[in-house]
Amino acid sequence: MLQELSSMDRITQLQDEIQNLLTIMSRSIAYLTSRANFIQVSEEIPITKQRNPDKVDPPDVFEANKKELVDDLMVKAKQIEYLIQSLPTPEPEEVQAARLATLEEEMQRANQDYEASVARAKALHAQISETLRGILNDDEFAAEALPG
Numbered sequence: 001m002l003q004e005l006s007s008m009d010r011i012t013q014l015q016d017e018i019q020n021l022l023t024i025m026s027r028s029i030a031y032l033t034s035r036a037n038f039i040q041v042s043e044e045i046p047i048t049k050q051r052n053p054d055k056v057d058p059p060d061v062f063e064a065n066k067k068e069l070v071d072d073l074m075v076k077a078k079q080i081e082y083l084i085q086s087l088p089t090p091e092p093e094e095v096q097a098a099r100l101a102t103l104e105e106e107m108q109r110a111n112q113d114y115e116a117s118v119a120r121a122k123a124l125h126a127q128i129s130e131t132l133r134g135i136l137n138d139d140e141f142a143a144e145a146l147p148g
Contacts, residue, residue, distance in 0.1 A: 014083045021076045028069040035062060 037056040040047050057065065091099075 010083060010087055017080050017083060021080060024072050024076055
């Protein structure tokens with residue numbers, strides 16, 4: 001059971017790290033598309049739009065930020081790779097089937113124990129009810145026998 005919890009913790013960590021990677025990617029794309037200036041890449045295709053200069057990072061700052069974004073993505077990818085490598089290998093199907101069969105047997109035994117306990121509780125309830133009826137009937141008989 002503890003091993004399964006540890007595996008689930010690792011899976012949860014992996015999910016969190018993948019979410020973080022997607023967040024980094026999304027923010028990187030948002031930064032790159034909002035802070036870059038338009039440049040002409042082909043003589044045949046002219047630039048038709050310009051950004052406001054205060055919304056564009058200088059080329060050296062933009063390059064440094066791109067490098068930092070790539071570094072962040074690589075670090076996160078390595079963390080995800082490490083978590084994937086730390087996940088346990090899945091059990092073979094035969095082992096899983098045997099474990100499930102054992103659990104099924106345990107569940108059937110527990111169910112039989114439960115049914116036996118319920119039957120015993122019903123029998124005890126019936127005995128207590130019968131005893132109480134007997135006591136009540138004896139008290140009524142005794143009360144009728146007393147001169148009043």
